[in-house]
Amino acid sequence: QAKDMGGNTVELFTSSMTHSARARLQTEAGLRNALAHSEFLLHYQPIVELKSGRVTSVEALLRWQPSQGNLVPPAQFIPVAEETGLIVPIGEWVLQEACRQARRWQDQGYDTLQIAVNLSIRQFADPSLVATVRDALQSSGCNPASLQLEITESMVMQDAQGALNTMHQLTELGVQFSIDDFGTGYSSLSYLKRLPVHKLKIDRSFIGEIETDENDRAIVDAIQTLARKLTLRTVAEGVETDAQLDILRELGCDAYQGYLFSRPVAATDIARLLSNMPA
Ligand code: C2E
Ligand code: MG
Ligand code: MG
Ligand code: MG
Numbered sequence: 001q002a003k004d005m006g007g008n009t010v011e012l013f014t015s016s017m018t019h020s021a022r023a024r025l026q027t028e029a030g031l032r033n034a035l036a037h038s039e040f041l042l043h044y045q046p047i048v049e050l051k052s053g054r055v056t057s058v059e060a061l062l063r064w065q066p067s068q069g070n071l072v073p074p075a076q077f078i079p080v081a082e083e084t085g086l087i088v089p090i091g092e093w094v095l096q097e098a099c100r101q102a103r104r105w106q107d108q109g110y111d112t113l114q115i116a117v118n119l120s121i122r123q124f125a126d127p128s129l130v131a132t133v134r135d136a137l138q139s140s141g142c143n144p145a146s147l148q149l150e151i152t153e154s155m156v157m158q159d160a161q162g163a164l165n166t167m168h169q170l171t172e173l174g175v176q177f178s179i180d181d182f183g184t185g186y187s188s189l190s191y192l193k194r195l196p197v198h199k200l201k202i203d204r205s206f207i208g209e210i211e212t213d214e215n216d217r218a219i220v221d222a223i224q225t226l227a228r229k230l231t232l233r234t235v236a237e238g239v240e241t242d243a244q245l246d247i248l249r250e251l252g253c254d255a256y257q258g259y260l261f262s263r264p265v266a267a268t269d270i271a272r273l274l275s276n277m278p279a
Helices: 009-037 079-083 085-107 121-125 129-140 153-158 158-174 189-194 214-229 242-251 265-276
Strands: 038-049 055-064 114-117 147-152 174-183 198-203 234-235
Touching: 009 055, 009 079, 009 085, 038 147, 038 265, 055 085, 055 265, 085 114, 085 121, 085 129, 085 147, 085 265, 114 174, 121 153, 121 158, 121 234, 129 158, 147 153, 153 158, 153 174, 153 198, 158 174, 198 265, 214 234, 214 242
Parallel strands: 055 114, 114 147, 147 174, 174 198, 198 234
Antiparallel strands: 038 055
16 A cells, blocks of 8 residues: 555655654653753552542652653653663652652651552563662661552563562562552463562553443452452552442442542642541
8 A cells, every 4th residue: 555655655654753763862861861850750649448438558650840841741751761771760769759758758647658659660670679679768767568569460470480589579678569550461360379469450441431331340340359369459540430439349449549539649739638538
């Protein structure tokens, strides 16, 4: 077909490739500059326990605020950070900042609040990860039990033995693991049993249409059964409506996260939210 359209097609294709390569280089340069000039920040999204209605943890979500321009969401720069390896120093900053913030909340009396931090595949495979987490905990004085690390199924399956090793070392530091976006990856149930994991975060793609889609509901139900048998807690991601929440409660889900309760917000807004919670 390209042949039928003549030479112009080839040219268009080439110029769009060049465009994306240039955009990628620009993002890479921007990320290096962002690291050097502290242009990253964390937003936090509450995770609510269904039974009590209390915020028991928050997920740290990375944002980039360039000196000029709008806040950049992670989908627009994490892939480039991952490809270039910049995700390792960026991820180190995320761990340090999340632990510093956890310590501030602990000092304010919210000492049972957990903070979830996302790890990238490159970061998880990096031999310095254990030392990085240990440093972040020690220099902040944050309670290790309040730190949750979020990994995905595919991160574990890529090098299962290596992953298990890393997870055991981190577990010895006192931190906990969650499996993020659960249900979307290639998962091995036999590995799930062997992994030191506390929570399954049910991917939001199963939640959005759970009111009408029998299959989604059946999948979430199956995940609940699995979690119960393996004594894992569950968190539903991307909960936007009361009707979705009712179904999740019926299915026995432990906690939820989503725009229904709150979007990701700045740390100061979390403090306000916590101070308004029932004791
Ligand atoms: P995730 O870890 O699955 O995080 C949840 C994402 O879902 C967040 O997007 C959050 O804003 C969004 N979300 C929460 N509730 C709702 C809802 O009710 N409806 C909808 N439509 N979306 C909702 P965000 O902040 O854009 O982050 C996207 C992804 O970027 C994250 O997915 C995570 O994989 C990655 N990411 C974020 N921060 C970091 C980080 O510090 N390090 C690494 N490696 N990855 C990160
Ligand atoms: Mg996550
Ligand atoms: Mg997720
Ligand atoms: Mg997700």
